[in-house]
Amino acid sequence: MYYRPIARTDSARPETALTLAGGWCWFDEVELIRRDAEPEIIPATHLPEEEMIRLCEPRKPLGTLALDAPRIMGILNVTPDSFSDGGQFDVEDAAVARAFALREMGADILDIGGESTRPGATEVSEDEEIARTAPVISELRARGFDGLISIDTRKALVADQALEAGANMLNDVSGLEFDPAMVEVAEISGAPICLMHAQGLPEDMQDDPRYGDVLLDIYDYLEDRIALAEAHGVERANIIADPGIGFGKTVAHNLALIRGLSLFHGLGCPLLLGVSRKRFIGTVGHAEEASARMPGTLAVTLTGLAQGVQIHRVHDVAEIVQGVRLWDAIARGYAEESDA
Structure with a gap:
């Protein structure tokens, strides 16, 4: 049940x-x-x-970041080929400047990725992924970046090097399946880790995704992956769960998951929702270009807020932060700030 x-x-x-x-x-x-x-x-x-x-x-705070209010995770892809912003921030100076800009816009967490996992993307070598991500993280810490930094990777060695450079959270879109050693990095480091569901690999995940019951199947999958992590010494309180919108799902699958998001609170973990600029938003909202999908992203984000989702991974940080602040003021109340 x-x-x-x-x-x-x-x-x-x-x-x-x-x-x-x-x-x-x-x-x-x-x-x-x-x-x-x-x-x-x-x-x-x-x-x-x-x-x-x-x-x-x-839910347990992420470091000093309490999860009793919605939190925004800003996306920083230091890749040449990510589906929406590939090639914009794959030079270190541009990436560092973008990171500080996202923090200024209101991002609570910065999610740095050096390998595209868009549909059809091919695997990047460990060395290349490390070369793209670790120097940026190191430079951010050297310049006093004070936000939580998450490393978006499927690979244990990349994660380990990112933590050494100053990252303090792991985000594994493969749910520990791509590299079994990832669970050891999480256990030894004590860093919070996000486990996401994906059906298949980026190369083929959108070919023909099928489920018996998409909501329950993904709940069971995440429960199994969390249990695996616990068996290796990772505390459930240190795990974040992500149903993986757009990763091996049709439009109908994505919509069903969004309607039923509150089910995943039963995992006993904080929830992360990553819908930013995804294709289903373009399909339903008639926005062919990924950069034109911010309004749809905000609509889905607000749906997630109404179901208690704690972390929202987005590209358009300033716009989403504004929308979340208005939603929060209406839902929870607003204390007027002094003009002085």
Whole structure:
């Protein structure tokens, strides 16, 4: 059985409502889902104790970054071929300047990647990926960059070198499948690690993705990968889960996952949503160029906020930060700042 909390943010909160993941959403009803029966709605008070703890327990901060408010992860691809911004920041000076600009715009986390994982992309060697990422991270720390830095890689050696250079978070789009040694890096370093679902490799993941039930299949996958990490000494509290929007999914799969995002709080981990400028946004929103998909990205981001997703990985940081601040002020209240 699966338990999807029906997340709400309305100020008219019943006394019996439970707080979702220690954040800004609450719930007093749960959708009980079975693979072999129609779903039903049950009171949240009927949850098994273990499920209630997983859904309600506040998530561990990422370093000093509390997760009781939405957090923005700014994308910095130091690659020549990423689907949206490839070639824009693959020179060190440009990458460093962009990183500081993203921080100024309001990015809480910087996600640096040296290998494109867009559909059809081919693998980059470890040496090349390290050469693209580690010097940028090192230079950022040398210049006093104070934000959380995540290394977006599938490879343990790249991750290790990034941590040595000053990164403090891991983001593995393969969910520890591409390089089994990645789990050792996470365990030894103690760095938080994001585990994402992807069906297939970038070379072929969009050829013909299929699922029995996309929401439940991906939940089970992430539960299995988290259990694997725990078996190797990584604490569940140190794991972030990402359903992998656009990685081996059709438009229908992506939309189903977004509608059911709150289910993934049952993993007992913070959630990361990465939808920025993705093709399904262009398809549904009639925006052929990736750079024109910010409004659609914001729409999906706000949907994620309404379901309690803590971390949002985006290209258009300034625009998304503005939208999130307005959403947050409406949902949680706004303290006016002095003009002095």
